[in-house]
Amino acid sequence: LAKTTQPISMDSYEGQEVNITCSHNNIATNDYITWYQQFPSQGPRFIIQGYKTKVTNEVASLFIPADRKSSTLSLPRVSLSDTAVYYCLVRGSGGYQKVTFGTGTKLQVIP
Amino acid sequence: DAGVTQSPTxxxxxxxxxxxxxxxPISGHKSVSWYQQVLGQGPQFIFQYYEKEERGRGNFPDRFSARQFPNYSSELNVNALLLGDSALYLCASSLRLADQETQYFGPGTRLLVL
Structure with missing residues (x-):
């Protein structure tokens, strides 16, 4: 099982770009990398998913280097409402059954 | 479209x-999973159901059980509640059972055991 490691917390000022890096040294060939955002007392919200290189959607970008041993979630111009916990997941064969969310990264956006 | 709904809150x-x-689950989604999230920790997988059959079980005692109905809705049952069962219980649905399928989470049910 691919274990992920993320910083426990990060602070950023409003309007800045935030990059959260996740380490997954044991990622397997068929594993996907998925990021979720969670606000207090709410369910996690899907942000983005990727397998390699770069994926971009309307809210974030995901950068995955060639060796896939890490990934970086990039949030452009964060606002106060982006204050949340961000989880990096690696999952492959067995889907979410073998996923442990971990403790995530607590992002605090400062005015 | 309505997202995943859970009751009670x-x-x-x-x-x-x-x-x-x-x-x-979200309309059209056939897979439902349940998670337990204790305060300060990430969600922990409990069960996954697909087409009314259990397809996966996490490391939880037999006090926890679940089922999925023909309309793909699901129930999670917990017997003989313990104080440690206090948590946010999350339900997530996905279209299929495929490994790369994205799961969409509901708002959760906050359970407090006294």
Whole structure:
């Protein structure tokens, strides 16, 4: 099982770009990398998913280097409402059954 | 389109009691999973159901059980409640069972066991 490691917390000022890096040294060939955002007392919200290189959607970008041993979630111009916990997941064969969310990264956006 | 819905939103029980939590997946989604999230930790996988059959079980005691109905909604049952069962219980649905399928989470049910 691919274990992920993320910083426990990060602070950023409003309007800045935030990059959260996740380490997954044991990622397997068929594993996907998925990021979720969670606000207090709410369910996690899907942000983005990727397998390699770069994926971009309307809210974030995901950068995955060639060796896939890490990934970086990039949030452009964060606002106060982006204050949340961000989880990096690696999952492959067995889907979410073998996923442990971990403790995530607590992002605090400062005015 | 409605997302994943869960009921009730909050629940208070006492030790030894039984609880039933309910989940309605996104329309068209056939897979439902349940997670337990204790304060300060990430969600932990409990069960996954697909087409009314259990397809996966996490490391939880037999006090936890679930089922999925023909309309793909699901119930999570917990018997003989313990104080440690106090948590946010999350339901997630996905279209299929495929490994790369994205799961979409509901708002959760906050259970407090006294």
């Amino acid at each position: 909050h629940l208070i029980k006492t030790r030894g009691q039984h609880v039933t939590l309910r989940c309605s």
